[in-house]
Amino acid sequence: MKKGLITSILALTFGGLQAQPQPATPKLVVTLTVDQLRTDYMEAFSSLYGEKGFKRLLREGKVFRQAEFAFNGIDRASAIAAIYTGTTPSMNGIIAENWLDAHTLRPVNCVEDPDFMGNYTDESTSPSRLLASTIADELRIATRNKGLVYAIAPFSDAAILGAGHAGNGAFWLNKNTGKWCSTTYYSEFPWWLSLYNERKSPDFRIKDMVWTPALPFAYYTFLPEWRDEPFKYKPDSERSNKFRRLLTTPFINEEVNLLTEELLNKSTVGQDEVPDLLSLTYYAGNYNRRSVQECATEMQDTYVRLDRSIAALLEIIDHKVGLHNVLFCITSTGYADAEDADPGIYRTPGGEFHLNRCATLLNMFLMATYGEGQYVEVYYDRQIYLNHKLIESKQLNLAEIQEKAAEFLVQFSGVNEVYSAHRLLLGSWSPQIERIRNGFHRKRSGDLTIDVLPGWTVMQENNTDNRVVRKANIPAPLILLGSGIKAETIRIPVSIERIAPTLAGIMRIRAPNASTASPLDF
Secondary structure, eight states: OHHHHHHHHHHHHHHHHHTOOOOOOOSEEEEEEEETOOHHHHHHTGGGOOSSSHHHHHHHSEEESOEEOSSSSOOHHHHHHHHHHSSOHHHHOOOSSEEEETTTTEEEETTBOTTSOEESSSOOBOSTTOOSOOHHHHHHHHTTTOSOEEEEESSHHHHHHHHTTTOSEEEEEOTTTOOEEEETTSSOOOHHHHHHHHHTSGGGTGGGOOBOOSSOGGGOOOOTTSOOOOOOBOGGGSGGGHHHHHTTSTHHHHHHHHHHHHHHHHSOTTOSSSOEEEEEEEEOSOGGGOOTTTTHHHHHHHHHHHHHHHHHHHHHHHHHTOGGGEEEEEEEOOOOOOOOOOOSSSOOSOOEEEHHHHHHHHHHHHHHHHOSSOOEEEEETTEEEEOHHHHHHTTOOHHHHHHHHHHHHTTSTTEEEEEEHHHHHHSOOOHHHHHHHHTOOTTTSOSEEEEEOTTOEEEOTTSOSOEEOOOOOOOOOEEEEETTOOOEEEOSOEEGGGHHHHHHHHHTSOOOTTOOSOOOOO
């Protein structure tokens, strides 16, 4: 009797386990990263959507409402690098879109590389500054280059970081000419793209582009402090900046779709049993870096048009490959552009923080303490770089100087905390320090990282583009959609680092070499 009962229990247990197979390996994985996409906006404007875009994703996909980045100072480049490598800037090296090169003392772009020329651009770029493998790299390695990898994005950093080191091609829009361009780092600049540039690229259409509300104005809703006026923008009206303006309108997402359709028509992506990867990037930020208060209607209309672009993309992929053969991974870069300073009418606490003044006074303090010399070599983006050669020649202790400098700087108005490189590398652990540490790279970050209080405005020396510090959480979604993926909504926060190992598991390949997070259940 007991033996029969135990046998039945084991049969039920292991039978249940066998009844939950992994999803079939997809022919195509589409990763869609929407720059500055917000879960709260996505949900708040739901009454304006059709049934085939966001609503379909929320209805049929596995939806994580809050995908979290485990480091501070997120921007587009550092976010996309984290998504594809499954690790933080401390390991993958992409600490920002731009940072200061400590050897040349000049800012460098995260994909800048003078060793490679551009196709349809004078930019010299490559993924050489990315220090870890990506999910795209691992797919190429696992399939011995049979798996195809392409990336299409409005911006060079998004395209190149998405294609990785081993991709077939990375394409982005030249902000000066309106042509789709690439880098000679990737051996392939396909014939069809040259033909597309000569006949169908955005520069042929921009003169007819006029951005006005897609829906009747009465459909849009507003908070009391938001400007509630109709808008009309014509990117072509400013000749010198017309394509830069285009990059900050929802029309750029339609252009990404058009090139994606051309790629699928002219290549064999998704047409065999070897999985391929298509990395796409959309834009959902403010128009021309204006504030949300200034552009309330524009922001809502951006989401309306984004909804339509997603619906169109799903239709394109379904027609060319079949949605049952595709896994979609839709996520966000998890940040929002900093806002302009409060004009004073709301009387929120704050002030002005001048990094140049801090650096000057710090150098005077260090001279008074250690003798004559230029101890502060340079400063950039709330970081201060000390003169290591001078410190070494004076036989001074670098860690001691870093700590004394941090103690001096923390006394300035508007400074919340100052983190020295020594403290971040060798100091004690805390949750806040862990986030700072994850965004710090010992060969690319400064000796001192200054944490400015929220509400304070970081002032630039030329008095342009001054931005107020805001530390409020930006809710970012993660949505998986595909055959075998159970539809559900999960409200527990999930780390963005789990995306790469999850996609690797679905494609039956290794996770990127710096990825230590566990894959998501699906």
